[in-house]
Amino acid sequence: MREIEYATVVDEVARLAIEANCILGEDIKERVMQAREIEESPLGKEVLTQILENAEIAKREMLPICQDTGIAVVFVEMGEEVKVKGGLSAAINEGIRKGYKEGYLRKSVVADPLRRKNTNDNTPAVIYTQIVSGDKLKITVMPKGGGSENMSEVKMLTPAAGMEGVKKYVIDRVERSGANPCPPIIVGVGIGGTMEMCALQAKKTLLREIGSNHPDPFYDQMEKELLEEINKIGIGPQGFGGRTTALAVFISAFPCHIASLPVAVNINCHAARHKSVTL
Amino acid sequence: MASHIIKSPLTEEVVKGLKAGDSCFITGIIYSARDAAHKKLVEAINNKEKLPFDLQGAIVYYVGPCPAKPGYPIGPCGPTTSERMDPYTPTLLAHGMKGMIGKGNRSPQVLEALKRYHGVYFAAIGGVAALLAKKVKKYEVIAYEDLGPEAVSKMEVVDFPCIVVNDMYGNDLYEEGLKKYRRL
Numbered sequence: 001m002r003e004i005e006y007a008t009v010v011d012e013v014a015r016l017a018i019e020a021n022c023i024l025g026e027d028i029k030e031r032v033m034q035a036r037e038i039e040e041s042p043l044g045k046e047v048l049t050q051i052l053e054n055a056e057i058a059k060r061e062m063l064p065i066c067q068d069t070g071i072a073v074v075f076v077e078m079g080e081e082v083k084v085k086g087g088l089s090a091a092i093n094e095g096i097r098k099g100y101k102e103g104y105l106r107k108s109v110v111a112d113p114l115r116r117k118n119t120n121d122n123t124p125a126v127i128y129t130q131i132v133s134g135d136k137l138k139i140t141v142m143p144k145g146g147g148s149e150n151m152s153e154v155k156m157l158t159p160a161a162g163m164e165g166v167k168k169y170v171i172d173r174v175e176r177s178g179a180n181p182c183p184p185i186i187v188g189v190g191i192g193g194t195m196e197m198c199a200l201q202a203k204k205t206l207l208r209e210i211g212s213n214h215p216d217p218f219y220d221q222m223e224k225e226l227l228e229e230i231n232k233i234g235i236g237p238q239g240f241g242g243r244t245t246a247l248a249v250f251i252s253a254f255p256c257h258i259a260s261l262p263v264a265v266n267i268n269c270h271a272a273r274h275k276s277v278t279l
Numbered sequence: 280m281a282s283h284i285i286k287s288p289l290t291e292e293v294v295k296g297l298k299a300g301d302s303c304f305i306t307g308i309i310y311s312a313r314d315a316a317h318k319k320l321v322e323a324i325n326n327k328e329k330l331p332f333d334l335q336g337a338i339v340y341y342v343g344p345c346p347a348k349p350g351y352p353i354g355p356c357g358p359t360t361s362e363r364m365d366p367y368t369p370t371l372l373a374h375g376m377k378g379m380i381g382k383g384n385r386s387p388q389v390l391e392a393l394k395r396y397h398g399v400y401f402a403a404i405g406g407v408a409a410l411l412a413k414k415v416k417k418y419e420v421i422a423y424e425d426l427g428p429e430a431v432s433k434m435e436v437v438d439f440p441c442i443v444v445n446d447m448y449g450n451d452l453y454e455e456g457l458k459k460y461r462r463l
Contacts, residue, residue, distance in 0.1 A: 040460065041456070041459075041460060043280075043300070043442065043456075047404055050404055050407045050410060051404075051406065051407060053407070053410055054406070054407035054408070054409050054410040057409040057410055057413070058355070058409040061348075061409070063345075063348070063354070063355050063408075063409040063412070064345050064354070064355045064408065064409065065355070065406065065408065065409060066355065066357055066405075066406045066408045067342065067343060067344050067345050067354065067355045067356050067357050067408040068343075068357075068359070068408075069345060104345055104346045104347070104348045104354055105345060105346075106343065106344070106345040106346070106354070106428050107427060107428060108343075108428065116315070118426075118427040118428070118429075120427060146359075146360075147359065147360045147382075147383075147405065150360065171463075178383065178384050178453060179382060179383045179384060179402070179453055180360050180362065180382070180383035180384065182382065182405030182406045229463070232461070232462040232463045233457075233461060233463060234456065234457045234458075234459070234460035234461035234462065234463075235456075235457065236456055236460055238382065238402060238404055238405060238442075239382075239383070239384075239402075239453050239456065240300075240402075240442065240452060240453070240456045241452075241453075241455065241456020241457060241458075241459050241460045242456070242460050243460065269405065269406050270406055271406050
């Protein structure tokens with residue numbers, strides 16, 4: 001059994017949290033530049049320009065892109081033949097604590113959803129662990145902001161609703177969100193599975209690179225159609241009106257019960273932050 | 280769509296001249312407060328207690344900044360979603376607040392109160408927080424420190440950029456934008 005030092009995980013998680021928050025992905029920048037070329041609204045163009053300027057300042061000075069540095073969602077793929085000395089979850093939370101302190105990131109987590117006292121160190125992280133073969137440990141840190149998360153939703157459709165029903169629901173969810181999730185957004189769609197599995201699929205699909213194609217041509221086509229339809233709604237950058245409401249739509253489908261058709265929409269803002277490391 | 284350079288606190292005259300869609304650059308003192316602080320402000324008003332700042336003509340910014348790095352007055356500080364403040368907003372407008380900076384749609388009650396009390400709702404661009412921090416010259420927590428990033432602060436801003444979403448005449452940029460660009 002391979003062993004990884006506790007401190008290695010702590011330091012790597014801290015680094016990922018800081019880098020994810022301060023460095024906007026090249027794929028996003030590229031898509032924002034493309035969107036700016038075709039944006040019809042002058043105000044919309046101005047918003048997209050400021051998004052790019054902001055990304056430059058943030059990267060140069062290592063400042064967070066957005067003040068909402070999120071609740072830390074952490075995806076782990078853990079090999080069956082590897083262990084973390086001192087415990088994986090403890091090391092991840094220690095890393096988040098360190099990263100949010102040393103990176104001057106905002107502490108945005110309350111200890112209890114109803115009594116709402118800030119934990120002051122942004123822990124606990126929301127950790128999803130998958131056991132895989134091998135002796136490697138892959139950690140992905142995804143700081144997730146509240147504004148876009150609050151516009152996310154799960155709905156249990158009936159199988160008769162079919163693809164049209166799913167598309168209608170996704171478009172409706174985006175339309176109802178309006179300016180709240182800071183458009184341009186990235187739309188993660190989970191279809192199938194069970195209620196909670198569907199939501200998790202929607203979230204995980206937000207890790208995909210912008211511009212990447214879905215491996216299944218059926219869903220690839222559906223993603224493209226949805227993106228086109230969403231960009232016809234007219235919400236535009238920041239909801240001021242325009243062509244650029246979404247930068248990408250990502251779908252993840254999973255087998256489901258004969259009676260069910262769950263759909264989840266997880267919305268991300270342009271600051272679609274995530275960084276990974278394999279140890 | 281005009282562009283205005285305006286001073287904070289706001290006067291009735293300035294508010295009258297602002298229309299949905301106008302660009303504004305604000306210079307002066309503004310105050311930060313999010314929902315937890317709004318709850319306390321409204322409680323203070325209801326209990327006839329003194330508020331931590333003068334509401335007359337005040338602009339309230341819905342923001343919870345990041346901690347400041349050494350050498351910086353403030354950390355990145357973009358707007359948070361305004362609808363969480365909606366239940367408290369009409370009371371603050373009734374007691375003299377003139378402007379709000381946030382992002383996203385407001386409730387019908389807030390829009391009504393903007394018309395009745397002659398207030399204005401601005402949007403700052405969500406997600407450009409590092410850029411907006413450059414417009415803040417001083418930042419000082421003045422109340423409810425226990426709320427952490429949600430504490431009330433006094434901010435000195437210079438040319439802080441925002442857009443008028445709702446003016447005192449009932450115009451709504453979000454609605455107008457949708458109408459103009461909708462192709463569905």
